[in-house]
Every structure is written in structure tokens, then in C-alpha cells.
Amino acid sequence: MLPELSPANAKYAWALRGREAPPKRPAGERVHDFCEVFDVFDEATVRAQAARCIQCPEPLCARGCPLSNRIPEWLALAAAGNFIEASAVSRSTSNLPEVCSRVCPQEKLCETACILGARGAPVSIGAVERFINDYAFRHHAVEYVTAPPNGRRVAVIGSGPGGLACADELAKLGYRVTIFEAQPVPGGLLVNGIPAFKLEKSIVERRIDLLAKNGVEFRLGVQVGRDVPLADLRRDYDAVFLGHGAQKAKPAGIPGEHLAGVIAALPFLIEKNTGSPLFDFPPVDVVGKRVAVLGGGDTAMDCLRTALRAGAAASVCLYRRDFANMPGSRKEYENAVEEGAEFRFLTNPVAILDNGQGGVGAVRCVRMELGPADASGRRSPRAVPGSEFDVPADLVLVAYGFDPVSFPEDSEFAQIKVNEWGGIVVDANQMTTLPGVFAGGDSVRGPSLVVHAVRDARRAAQGIHRHLSALARA
Numbered sequence: 001m002l003p004e005l006s007p008a009n010a011k012y013a014w015a016l017r018g019r020e021a022p023p024k025r026p027a028g029e030r031v032h033d034f035c036e037v038f039d040v041f042d043e044a045t046v047r048a049q050a051a052r053c054i055q056c057p058e059p060l061c062a063r064g065c066p067l068s069n070r071i072p073e074w075l076a077l078a079a080a081g082n083f084i085e086a087s088a089v090s091r092s093t094s095n096l097p098e099v100c101s102r103v104c105p106q107e108k109l110c111e112t113a114c115i116l117g118a119r120g121a122p123v124s125i126g127a128v129e130r131f132i133n134d135y136a137f138r139h140h141a142v143e144y145v146t147a148p149p150n151g152r153r154v155a156v157i158g159s160g161p162g163g164l165a166c167a168d169e170l171a172k173l174g175y176r177v178t179i180f181e182a183q184p185v186p187g188g189l190l191v192n193g194i195p196a197f198k199l200e201k202s203i204v205e206r207r208i209d210l211l212a213k214n215g216v217e218f219r220l221g222v223q224v225g226r227d228v229p230l231a232d233l234r235r236d237y238d239a240v241f242l243g244h245g246a247q248k249a250k251p252a253g254i255p256g257e258h259l260a261g262v263i264a265a266l267p268f269l270i271e272k273n274t275g276s277p278l279f280d281f282p283p284v285d286v287v288g289k290r291v292a293v294l295g296g297g298d299t300a301m302d303c304l305r306t307a308l309r310a311g312a313a314a315s316v317c318l319y320r321r322d323f324a325n326m327p328g329s330r331k332e333y334e335n336a337v338e339e340g341a342e343f344r345f346l347t348n349p350v351a352i353l354d355n356g357q358g359g360v361g362a363v364r365c366v367r368m369e370l371g372p373a374d375a376s377g378r379r380s381p382r383a384v385p386g387s388e389f390d391v392p393a394d395l396v397l398v399a400y401g402f403d404p405v406s407f408p409e410d411s412e413f414a415q416i417k418v419n420e421w422g423g424i425v426v427d428a429n430q431m432t433t434l435p436g437v438f439a440g441g442d443s444v445r446g447p448s449l450v451v452h453a454v455r456d457a458r459r460a461a462q463g464i465h466r467h468l469s470a471l472a473r474a
Contacts, residue, residue: 017048018120019123020048023038027339030197033309036200037198040134046132047080049123050079052116056072060114064112067094067100069129070089074086074090077089087133087135087141090129095165095458105329105331107329107331110126144214145172149174150174150175152174154177154237154241155177155237157179157224158181158245159179159183160188160189161453162241163181163457165454165457166243168211169457177216179217180228181219182224187204187205188245189247190204191204191273191274192269192270193299194302195273197305234437238436238468239438239464240436242437246446247402248403250401261396263397263398265299265399269306286307286310287311288313291304291307291316291397292318293396294396298329304317305335308341314342316342316343316391321346321368352364352396361392362393363396367384367387368384369381369382402442404443416437417432421446426440426444429462429467431467438460440459440460441453
């Protein structure tokens with residue numbers, strides 16, 4: 001039983017009540033399906049965990065959140081049992097709190113900034129955020145209030161987190177918003193790329209339905225630049241937001257990468273998520289196969305865990321740095337290990353070996369050691385001479401990240417300035433070098449977090465509003 005807290009000792013709740021993680025389904029059960037791994041707290045546990053917050057005068061958790069979420073405020077409301085009010089405060093700074101609470105690496109953001117971490121364990125911020133927002137949806141308390149129509153129209157390209165967040169903000173300001181999505185189903189990588197065991201698809205569909213009910217139009221199966229020219233958008237809409245992400249896979253860049261059975265991570269994940277192959281990619285059968293995943297980010301974690309659920313005999317991650325320098329979420333790493341994935345750190349793939357039939361037989365690797373730190377502060381890996389060895393594999397999934405897709409040279413989009421690696425250049429208002437065309441998310445910053453896409457989209461919406469308001473006054 002949890003100790004009762006009097007007003008006198010309430011401020012010591014963080015010490016009297018330890019941190020709890022949300023309930024998690026057993027690995028032996030969850031590895032056989034794609035249902036969400038984590039369950040929600042019950043109301044008593046949510047109140048107890050939220051009460052651990054000491055209500056810092058200058059909350060570091062809010063600073064650690066890219067959206068500057070008003071975390072102590074909604075924790076206090078949750079601790080008092082005012083879950084609907086807590087959700088409203090949460091939604092005031094985040095357009096997708098029910099999504100971010102599931103997919104954000106809180107251990108690297110708000111929770112690692114929590115001051116309690118220096119004395120013990122931080123508040124379970126992510127789990128409380130998920131509970132209060134799911135609670136509000138269950139109780140039909142997620143109100144959507146739009147301003148009176150202002151007569152202006154905005155085209156949003158892409159229905160991922162950036163597109164949805166930008167459309168949400170603009171609709172609240174009275175804009176008529178149309179979202180253009182190349183895929184037949186809206187949601188972008190939230191639906192197609194992130195596995196359902198991390199983010200149940202109904203969560204995204206619920207948000208999309210809410211936007212549609214409040215006037216946001218979705219045009220699906222439309223590829224802007226091919227089906228709809230940019231010139232038409234600039235003629236028919238007062239502004240355009242580019243939120244199409246970065247989906248150009250980085251190659252393995254080693255001998256053997258063109259063998260049959262070497263597959264980019266995204267087509268594999270999309271097929272297993274949606275049940276249908278992406279465009280011209282054939283179905284990927286991993287049943288009974290030894291799968292090697294190259295890379296150490298969250299996409300690699302998704303591949304490892306998806307392969308196991310799809311029937312792989314083994315799923316091993318080959319990563320050239322050590323655990324401490326691995327970019328992937330620690331939460332997802334733990335889940336992957338529990339489910340049977342293997343990790344080989346300080347292991348750098350240098351070639352993919354032919355099995356004698358044009359397919360994959362093994363991955364040749366070299367052992368690494370960490371040298372001095374590079375410009376980013378991470379210690380640079382270097383090969384150990386004479387340390388080559390082979391890892392048996394039947395299939396290789398390349399999860400080295402993504403780059404923005406380059407605009408065709410003859411496309412109107414080619415007028416938009418990009419940087420040396422293809423990212424769209426924007427100003428402080430997220431406007432590109434084409435007046436009235438804005439951008440945000442992965443197409444600007446490269447592969448990043450959902451919460452960063454939401455932050456960019458919110459800035460872009462305000463930038464669009466300022467830009468069009470200034471034009472109206474001129």
C-alpha cells in the first residue's frame with residue numbers, strides 16, 4: 001500500500017513513493033503480436049506518481065522538453081485527480097500529446113532533466129502524459145475550438161506529425177487547411193513507419209478524425225510536384241507548408257550491399273506495418289531467417305523487434321559504437337533485449353558476403369575501439385587491426401538513417417534553397433527561400449524526433465499567420 005500523505009509531508013512524496021514504470025506485457029506474449037507493449041497506469045497510481053513532482057520554481061523538465069510543455073502544471077492537476085483539466089493544459093503546448101507520450105524518448109528529454117534524478121528517480125512524466133490524454137479522449141473531453149473562418153487557405157504537404165500539427169494550429173486560427181498525402185492512408189510515418197507495438201494506429205486515426213470533423217480536408221494518393229504542381233498550390237492557396245519528411249535511405253556503402261536480401265529499413269517496416277509492400281518493393285519474408293540489422297538508432301530497434309514478430313529465427317544488431325554512444329532509446333533497447341534481440345556493440349560491418357546463390361550468407365565485421373571524441377563530443381570509433389570476423393545472416397536490414405529526398409532539377413521545388421546535405425533552408429519563421437512556402441520537420445533538420453516535427457510545425461503555423469497578416473495590412 002502507498003503511504004498516505006498529509007499536507008505536511010506532501011512535498012516529500014518523491015522520497016516516500018518510489019518511481020513506477022507503466023505496466024508492461026510479458027515479452028513472451030507480446031513478441032507474438034503487434035499490440036502496444038505498455039499498458040496505462042490506474043488512476044491511483046497516476047495520482048501517486050504525479051504527486052512526486054516537487055513543483056520546481058524554474059522547472060528543468062519544461063526546459064528539457066522541445067515543446068516547453070507545462071509539465072508541473074498538469075502534474076499538479078493529475079495529482080489532484082483533475083485529469084481532464086490536466087489534459088487541457090497538456091494540449092495547450094502540444095498538438096499530439098497522446099502520440100508524443102508514447103514515442104518520445106523521455107529518458108533523454110524531460111525526465112532526464114527532472115531534478116529528482118539527482119537524488120533518486122525522476123517523475124514518470126511520459127506515463128502520466130499518456131494517461132491524462134487517453135483519459136480525456138475516453139471521456140469525450142477533447143474539445144476542438146476553431147476561430148471564425150478568416151477567408152485564407154493553406155496547403156499542407158504530408159500528413160505525418162509535422163503536417164498534422166501545422167494543420168491543427170492553422171485551423172485554430174481560422175484557416176481553411178487542405179492536407180496533401182501521397183499515400184492512400186493519412187498519418188505518414190506515424191502510421192506507416194512506427195510499429196503498432198509502440199503506437200497503436202487507432203491513436204493516430206482518432207486524431208485525424210478529429211481534424212477532419214473540424215474542417216481539415218485530406219487529399220490522399222496525391223503526390224505534389226507530379227499530380228499537383230507547386231505553381232498551382234501557390235496560385236490556389238495563400239501559403240504552403242512542406243512537411244513531407246526525409247525518407248531517402250542512407251546506403252550501407254559496403255561491398256555486397258546489392259545482394260538479394262539486403263533491404264532498406266523503411267520498406268520493410270512499412271510492409272510489416274501496413275500488410276502491403278511499398279511501391280515496387282517485393283514482400284520480405286523473414287520466417288526462420290537470421291536477420292542482421294545495421295545501425296543503432298530507433299529505426300534499428302523497430303527493425304529488430306518487427307523481425308522477431310514476423311518470425312525471424314534470430315535478430316541481431318551490429319553497431320560500431322558502444323552502448324553509451326548508441327543513439328537509440330534506452331527504453332526501446334530494453335524492450336528489444338527482453339524480446340530476444342541480440343546486440344553486438346563495437347562491431348562495424350565492412351562487407352556483406354554472398355551465400356553462393358546471389359543472396360546473403362554473412363556479414364563481415366571488424367571489431368572497433370573508441371578513440372578521441374569527434375566534433376559532436378562522441379568518441380570516434382576506430383578499427384582494431386586484424387579483428388575481422390563473420391556474423392551469419394540470411395537477410396540484412398540497413399537502418400543507417402535517412403536523408404531528405406532531392407527535388408528533381410526540372411521541378412518547381414528546385415527553386416527552394418537546400419543546404420549541403422539536402423535539408424531545406426528556412427528562416428526563423430520556418431519560411432523557405434520561396435515567399436509563402438514554409439517547411440519543418442525532417443525535411444529541414446534531417447531525421448529527428450516526432451516532438452521536433454511538432455515544434456517546427458507550430459512555429460511554421462505562427463510564421464504563416466504573421467506573414468499573411470502582414471500582407472493583409474500592406
